[in-house]
Amino acid sequence: MNFMPIPCTQIQETMTRMRYFEGWDKDLLVRLAVGSKQISLGKKEKLVAKGDRLEALYVVISGQIRLFIPLSNGAERVISLAERGDAFGEPCLIEEEPCPYDVVAGKDSHLIAIDPQIYRRELRQSPFMTEHTLNLMSRRMLQTMRDIEICAQPSSLQRVAHYLIQLRPVDEAQEFEFRLPALKRDIAAKLGLSQETFSRVLAFMAKQCFIRVSGSQVRVDDWSRMLSLAAAGCQTEVPGKN
Amino acid sequence: MNFMPIPCTQIQETMTRMRYFEGWDKDLLVRLAVGSKQISLGKKEKLVAKGDRLEALYVVISGQIRLFIPLSNGAERVISLAERGDAFGEPCLIEEEPCPYDVVAGKDSHLIAIDPQIYRRELRQSPFMTEHTLNLMSRRMLQTMRDIEICAQPSSLQRVAHYLIQLRPVDEAQEFEFRLPALKRDIAAKLGLSQETFSRVLAFMAKQCFIRVSGSQVRVDDWSRMLSLAAAGCQTEVPGKN
DNA sequence: CGTGTCGTTGAGCGCTTTCAACCCTGGTGG
């Protein structure tokens, strides 16, 4: 980890460009920028260990940050993959509780680290910021519920189907193509599957001809089958020997 | 479902006694009570279906309310079991999004239903209420992370061990006794296990002599073994044939 | 051209689920 000696004004300038601070009062940003630092993280570098107290509110400038719960067998359960404009750690700072997940860079990354004292002080004094943060937390909570729903699906096939479905923009037509938003390994870890199982399920779906996969590029040809899979389970063959 | 014709003043009086409203301004409660209703739910009666728009903010007066995601195989994943003083639905109301879970009474129950328009209006106008709700959501989010951690454990033994561990009050001694906070069936559904597996795991732990189970009464004799189980996995025998 | 990372594929095992029957307890009514 590398604290970069960046002048406060430049940090504040960077904050302006972050989605997270969209619509925030300029004076508020100035006060938050005081005592903030910019941090560089190399790939695989750990920023926070599960159980640590957070030393800042973190906002991702670039790269990708993996939030995950380490499991006893060495595997991980990915909670979130934070990218440019995302932030994390608000609940821990607000409640002054230890962090429930590990935080590790998935790629070389840059972050803003906002001083927790100042963060809390401004949060107390700015009704706007409080309301804004409440809205954010509500959205996060609903997203978390969707994630839980996906992980709760009884079969791997359904988990993947649910996952792919919720990737689709709402206004999309019958078929569409996109690229997976992260490494397959990390997506698998978010779905509560092993990398191998995830790979097999994708291969199975491809063989059944309702998706085509090439690297991280995915094209869904038949949404109706995908939807019925997600809803109903596996009347079709299972992804074993085929 | 039964809307009980209760005068506004009495509802407000009831609200006073709810933990949820502890420390709230009296005028605020009066305004919230206007347009609020009291609701009776019989056991197994459904209040909200997944996907519905919430018609109120709900606060539990008595009984038990199950929030769960219905699964394709007929099973459910319990998100929360709300009891006296608990509330639910804030994120949906704030974001005006459909409810991500089913809401069903686990026992005969009574609830306060606060009008969503009024709730949002007061939330907008009261910085206190906004801050209070933000704190609440933060606590909920951290609790949800703990739940996810439990469900993410790779073996049923570890899931149950984690669950039992986090039931323990922090100041408790080496051994302690308590009663399970819900039906075993519902606890199992919260852990992402079938009822049968949960039962077998408890039986296994009892046979190994670090807990004793009698109905919903549980006594843990050996926390160190419990903790090592949760951390390490299953070096000991597995709960199959014993 | 080696090396590292990411992903795929294969084989085998074992845990969890499923389905079924059974047990136990508390409540109810004759």
Added chain:
DNA sequence: CCACCAGGGTTGAAAGCGCTCAACGACACG
């Protein structure tokens, strides 16, 4: 007072699904 019933829980047997381990393949990068 006891027979009966319903709901909750336990136990057994069988099978399938996902995990693990391992080897291999593809691709990028120095």
